[in-house]
Amino acid sequence: MAQLFHLGLPFSVESHKISASSSKSLKLVPTISASNISFSTTRKGSANRLPKTQKLNLEVSPHRAVSAVRLMRIELGGAFADLLNEKGKGSGENEMAYVERTLGFRTRELNDQDLRLVTDIVGGTIRWRRYLDHLISSISHDKDISSMEPLLLQKVAKIGFYEIVKLDMPHYAVVDENVRLAKVALRPGAGNMVNGILRKLAVLKENESLPLPKVEGDDRAQARALATLHSHPVWMVRRWTKYLGQEEAIKLMMWNNNEPSFSLRANHARGFSRADLVAQLNELKVPHKLSSHLDEFVRIKTGLQIIIQAGLLRKGLCSVQDESAGLIVSVVDPQPGEIIIDCCAAPGGKTLYIASRLSGQGKVFAVDVNRGRLRILKETAKLHQVDDVVTTIHSDLRTLPDSKPLKCNKVLLDAPCSGLGVLSKRADLRWNRRLEDMEELKKLQDELLDAASKLVNPGGVLVYSTCSIDPEENDERVAAFLERHPDFHIDSVDRYVPVDFVTDRGFYFSNPVKHSLDGSFAARLIRDS
Numbered sequence: 001m002a003q004l005f006h007l008g009l010p011f012s013v014e015s016h017k018i019s020a021s022s023s024k025s026l027k028l029v030p031t032i033s034a035s036n037i038s039f040s041t042t043r044k045g046s047a048n049r050l051p052k053t054q055k056l057n058l059e060v061s062p063h064r065a066v067s068a069v070r071l072m073r074i075e076l077g078g079a080f081a082d083l084l085n086e087k088g089k090g091s092g093e094n095e096m097a098y099v100e101r102t103l104g105f106r107t108r109e110l111n112d113q114d115l116r117l118v119t120d121i122v123g124g125t126i127r128w129r130r131y132l133d134h135l136i137s138s139i140s141h142d143k144d145i146s147s148m149e150p151l152l153l154q155k156v157a158k159i160g161f162y163e164i165v166k167l168d169m170p171h172y173a174v175v176d177e178n179v180r181l182a183k184v185a186l187r188p189g190a191g192n193m194v195n196g197i198l199r200k201l202a203v204l205k206e207n208e209s210l211p212l213p214k215v216e217g218d219d220r221a222q223a224r225a226l227a228t229l230h231s232h233p234v235w236m237v238r239r240w241t242k243y244l245g246q247e248e249a250i251k252l253m254m255w256n257n258n259e260p261s262f263s264l265r266a267n268h269a270r271g272f273s274r275a276d277l278v279a280q281l282n283e284l285k286v287p288h289k290l291s292s293h294l295d296e297f298v299r300i301k302t303g304l305q306i307i308i309q310a311g312l313l314r315k316g317l318c319s320v321q322d323e324s325a326g327l328i329v330s331v332v333d334p335q336p337g338e339i340i341i342d343c344c345a346a347p348g349g350k351t352l353y354i355a356s357r358l359s360g361q362g363k364v365f366a367v368d369v370n371r372g373r374l375r376i377l378k379e380t381a382k383l384h385q386v387d388d389v390v391t392t393i394h395s396d397l398r399t400l401p402d403s404k405p406l407k408c409n410k411v412l413l414d415a416p417c418s419g420l421g422v423l424s425k426r427a428d429l430r431w432n433r434r435l436e437d438m439e440e441l442k443k444l445q446d447e448l449l450d451a452a453s454k455l456v457n458p459g460g461v462l463v464y465s466t467c468s469i470d471p472e473e474n475d476e477r478v479a480a481f482l483e484r485h486p487d488f489h490i491d492s493v494d495r496y497v498p499v500d501f502v503t504d505r506g507f508y509f510s511n512p513v514k515h516s517l518d519g520s521f522a523a524r525l526i527r528d529s
């Protein structure tokens with residue numbers, strides 16, 4: 001995963017900073033900063049390297065500088081915001097180096113409160129991208145955010161807009177601090193520009209007259225307005241309005257824009273029970289709630305950073321896993337002694353839970369086409385002490401049945417999908433998905449279902465699952481499969497998950513709005529004996 005954190009900026013010159021006129025062309029300009037203090041330092045573990053000159057700026061708020069640089073790294077490097085956040089406080093050293101290379105100065109190190117703000121601002125600014133772009137281009141003179149030069153200035157303006165409109169932070173402080181950041185990191189003129197548009201925004205917000213579109217006109221116009229108001233791509237709004245109706249589509253978008261909550265699974269395979277996990281959470285003062293659906297799971301709304309820093313994940317005592325994913329494993333219903341093939345297994349969330357439920361007796365064959373992700377699965381299996389029951393197989397599932405004589409009574413196909421059920425956790429995903437992806441994904445899902453079915457013994461079960469809420473990836477794929485494979489029939493999941501999650505057709509479905517979990521789907525398909 002390391003490469004996802006790499007920005008790949010084409011320089012590392014101390015006395016220069018980026019002036020990016022677009023994500024494609026980066027210019028170097030000399031650093032001008034009256035408030036920078038220069039001093040020499042030697043980094044830990046780098047005794048043989050030459051001391052570096054660092055410029056420390058104590059006037060700029062660290063969380064804003066770091067947020068602006070993270071947003072640039074995400075845009076320029078294509079890195080995922082969530083993965084960057086996972087690095088947490090431990091990344092302070094590297095992160096400050098990025099800040100220095102990008103802005104021309106360092107700020108003081110981030111404390112816990114700064115770190116929470118960075119997570120909030122980066123995630124929120126990405127989620128609210130369409131909404132914020134609309135406001136900025138409506139309020140700024142040139143009406144076109146992409147022409148706002150340079151890229152860093154766009155980020156500073158967007159942070160200010162987000163802080164005023166969505167975080168409701170005191171206007172004077174937001175204006176003052178973002179103007180200072182623009183001046184120090186860029187030039188005085190940039191500060192004046194930020195000052196102008198943030199002040200205008202603050203007045204409009206106070207008068208409750210933000211220039212927002214009205215939901216009126218034909219379906220297309222309404223979808224465009226809703227897409228801006230709730231900051232989603234227009235195609236998603238149109239699709240959800242078609243399948244769920246406008247009211248439910250709006251509720252779903254509101255859910256996606258909320259701060260996500262997380263679940264933790266206590267790792268029984270390491271002898272660490274939910275009671276042990278609860279004791280640790282109490283000690284760390286992390287508020288939590290027991291899952292009412294799964295014995296090993298605990299829900300948390302805040303405090304994930306604290307848990308990461310305490311090392312609970314690093315020691316393999318627990319995993320971050322949504323209950324919706326845990327319930328898919330319940331649909332598989334692993335029993336000690338069974339042999340199970342997990343067809344699209346990496347990075348291994350479900351494999352590890354299946355392995356833990358086997359209690360050391362049986363086998364999970366974890367198949368995946370991605371060698372790197374499979375390596376992560378293997379390492380995590382070792383850490384979780386379930387490596388004796390997990391065997392990895394690197395293969396394209398579509399060629400596996402012809403190359404390996406592998407068959408068993410339980411097969412899980414957790415198919416690659418749009419991820420439309422997990423948009424609250426993946427702030428950037430909505431902007432990376434395109435309507436065209438859906439057709440490609442559906443074709444791949446059909447091919448993988450056909451291949452997975454060949455691994456199922458007569459009388460055995462094939463579980464097809466996704467983390468999507470889209471009927472075309474879920475019910476429709478199952479219906480198409482059953483037409484191609486009349487020797488399979490649906491087995492209702494009602495014996496395996498709470499009735500509230502069972503659909504009319506006997507499938508498992510978690511609805512983010514109804515269940516306050518990620519959206520996911522699973523079908524149990526039995527092969528005739």
Ligand SMILES: C[S@@+](CC[C@H](N)C(=O)[O-])C[C@H]1O[C@@H](n2cnc3c(N)ncnc32)[C@H](O)[C@@H]1O
Pocket residue numbers: 325343344345346347348349350351367368369370373395396397398414415416417
């Ligand atoms: C939704 S993810 C699986 C998540 C995993 N089950 C978990 O719980 O952590 C889908 C996986 O399918 C894999 N994949 C995609 N195409 C594949 C193929 N043709 N054969 C095997 N694996 C494939 C991807 O590499 C990816 O790891």
